[in-house]
Amino acid sequence: MEISQDRSIELTNTATDKIMSVLKEGDCTKFRVYVTGGGCSGFQYGFKFDDDEAFDDDIIDYGKFKVLIDSMSYPYLYGSTLDFVEDLSGAKFVIENPNAKTTCGCGESFTV
Numbered sequence: 569m570e571i572s573q574d575r576s577i578e579l580t581n582t583a584t585d586k587i588m589s590v591l592k593e594g595d596c597t598k599f600r601v602y603v604t605g606g607g608c609s610g611f612q613y614g615f616k617f618d619d620d621e622a623f624d625d626d627i628i629d630y631g632k633f634k635v636l637i638d639s640m641s642y643p644y645l646y647g648s649t650l651d652f653v654e655d656l657s658g659a660k661f662v663i664e665n666p667n668a669k670t671t672c673g674c675g676e677s678f679t680v
Contacts, residue, residue, distance in 0.1 A: 575628050576637060577601060578649045583661060584630065586652040590617070591633055598634045601650060601663075603641040611644060615661050643667075 579587075587599050600618040603611050621627065624639040637645055648665045 576626050576642060576646045577628065577635060579630065579635070580649060580651040583650045583652040586661075587633055597632075598636050600636040600638075601641070601645060602638055603644045613661075613663050 591597065596617040596619050598617065598619050598621070600614075600616050602614045602616075604614055606612045618636060621636060622638060626637040626639070626642050628635040628637070635650075644667055645663070645665065647667065648663050651662050651664065653660065653662055
């Protein structure tokens with residue numbers, strides 16, 4: 569994967585492959601990454617396939633699909649890397665976030 573300095577979030581090859589494999593099953597071409605309040609550490613990551621673009625979304629083109637980040641989530645996710653892991657606890661998307669000061673044990677929530 570070529571790293572681009574103008575992307576607000578990067579995807580590993582594993583994450584890209586997983587998104588592409590799921591996209592083949594449906595008609596959606598956009599993958600939304602967002603942050604919500606909640607979780608055991610304050611904020612929680614969310615992921616969904618979503619063709620609805622908002623006027624203030626950051627839209628990152630990865631060729632065969634686009635990643636959407638809403639304006640409220642953008643400052644929390646800027647500079648992050650999205651990965652997809654399969655281990656003993658299951659299969660899931662995970663974010664390596666340089667903005668997070670602490671994370672919970674499962675890695676699904678964080679504080680800034």
